[in-house]
Amino acid sequence: MRKVILGVAVSLDAFIAGTNDDYDWCFTDQDYGLSHFFKRIDTMFLGRKTYEMTLAMGENGAGGFPKLKEYIFSTTLNKVKEGATLINSDIKTKVERIKMEKGKDIWLFGGAGLTTSLLNLGLVDELSLAVHPILLGGGKPLFSKIKDRINLTLVDTKTFSTGLVSLTYTLGPT
Amino acid sequence: MRKVILGVAVSLDAFIAGTNDDYDWCFTDQDYGLSHFFKRIDTMFLGRKTYEMTLAMGENGAGGFPKLKEYIFSTTLNKVKEGATLINSDIKTKVERIKMEKGKDIWLFGGAGLTTSLLNLGLVDELSLAVHPILLGGGKPLFSKIKDRINLTLVDTKTFSTGLVSLTYTLGPT
Numbered sequence: 001m002r003k004v005i006l007g008v009a010v011s012l013d014a015f016i017a018g019t020n021d022d023y024d025w026c027f028t029d030q031d032y033g034l035s036h037f038f039k040r041i042d043t044m045f046l047g048r049k050t051y052e053m054t055l056a057m058g059e060n061g062a063g064g065f066p067k068l069k070e071y072i073f074s075t076t077l078n079k080v081k082e083g084a085t086l087i088n089s090d091i092k093t094k095v096e097r098i099k100m101e102k103g104k105d106i107w108l109f110g111g112a113g114l115t116t117s118l119l120n121l122g123l124v125d126e127l128s129l130a131v132h133p134i135l136l137g138g139g140k141p142l143f144s145k146i147k148d149r150i151n152l153t154l155v156d157t158k159t160f161s162t163g164l165v166s167l168t169y170t171l172g173p174t
Numbered sequence: 175m176r177k178v179i180l181g182v183a184v185s186l187d188a189f190i191a192g193t194n195d196d197y198d199w200c201f202t203d204q205d206y207g208l209s210h211f212f213k214r215i216d217t218m219f220l221g222r223k224t225y226e227m228t229l230a231m232g233e234n235g236a237g238g239f240p241k242l243k244e245y246i247f248s249t250t251l252n253k254v255k256e257g258a259t260l261i262n263s264d265i266k267t268k269v270e271r272i273k274m275e276k277g278k279d280i281w282l283f284g285g286a287g288l289t290t291s292l293l294n295l296g297l298v299d300e301l302s303l304a305v306h307p308i309l310l311g312g313g314k315p316l317f318s319k320i321k322d323r324i325n326l327t328l329v330d331t332k333t334f335s336t337g338l339v340s341l342t343y344t345l346g347p348t
């Protein structure tokens with residue numbers, strides 16, 4: 001079965017963006033395992049706000065991204081851009097169906113709302129966090145409103161010369 | 175000069191205690207570098223709430239702890255237990271003076287209020303986080319109300335068989 005992987009850059013205090021939605025603290029000087037990650041996936045899950053952010057960034061914002069099948073999760077949108085698929089109901093059933101389809105793994109790109117929904121529904125299989133050596137002090141938290149404790153299994157750690165630590169965990173039955 | 179070290183167990187979502195002040199998720203099956211850490215320190219900084227919590231736990235709560243000189247930080251208390259020292263004003267001057275004294279390093283034990291004050295005053299030299307493989311989803315955050323971004327330098331990582339990852343960072347000029 002295809003895995004849903006939350007893959008994200010995060011500060012040591014667990015923010016994915018600073019107080020002004022800033023990402024300038026994210027390291028871009030090295031590959032940090034990203035090209036290997038991109039080989040594993042062919043599909044992307046985006047929440048509504050994250051989707052609108054990527055639209056606003058335009059094609060230029062997608063530099064370096066592989067061509068991915070996109071699913072947009074929203075209860076307020078009626079349509080999404082050509083080629084993408086809108087999911088606005090029955091999240092659990094639809095995501096389970098997508099996971100059963102043939103294909104590579106799925107990148108859960110965020111944001112926090114969709115991440116929380118999928119975590120609470122038990123639909124996330126892996127966390128891959130690029131922990132940056134910085135305290136942002138505030139901003140957009142990676143996790144919020146998770147209902148229950150979620151036990152994780154550490155499967156990989158990588159330490160880079162810049163102080164970035166990549167932590168990979170699996171969720172659910174192993 | 176003596177270093178002030180924030181040494182603490184933390185969930186992957188950066189909580190130091192669960193929603194009911196619970197710590198039962200903290201691993202106690204191994205030493206996790208604690209005995210080495212205890213050799214480095216002879217002094218402890220505690221915020222008022224943390225101090226009162228340790229008082230409530232009684233002597234039994236101190237099992238395994240080395241004998242440490244204790245400084246209690248509070249603007250509301252008038253006195254503290256025998257042997258401990260109350261700091262209720264001029265935090266910066268007093269902590270700088272303590273750091274200049276002869277002695278081993280100092281364990282900043284918490285909680286979040288004191289940690290934030292000392293971080294914002296630039297008085298913390300090292301972070302040593304025992305990152306547990308769990309999402310608590312809520313509780314007492316390790317960091318809150320930090321004024322400015324704080325850049326960190328990763329100096330050590332250790333991965334344990336249970337999935338605990340120990341991350342050590344220095345702050346300020348190296």
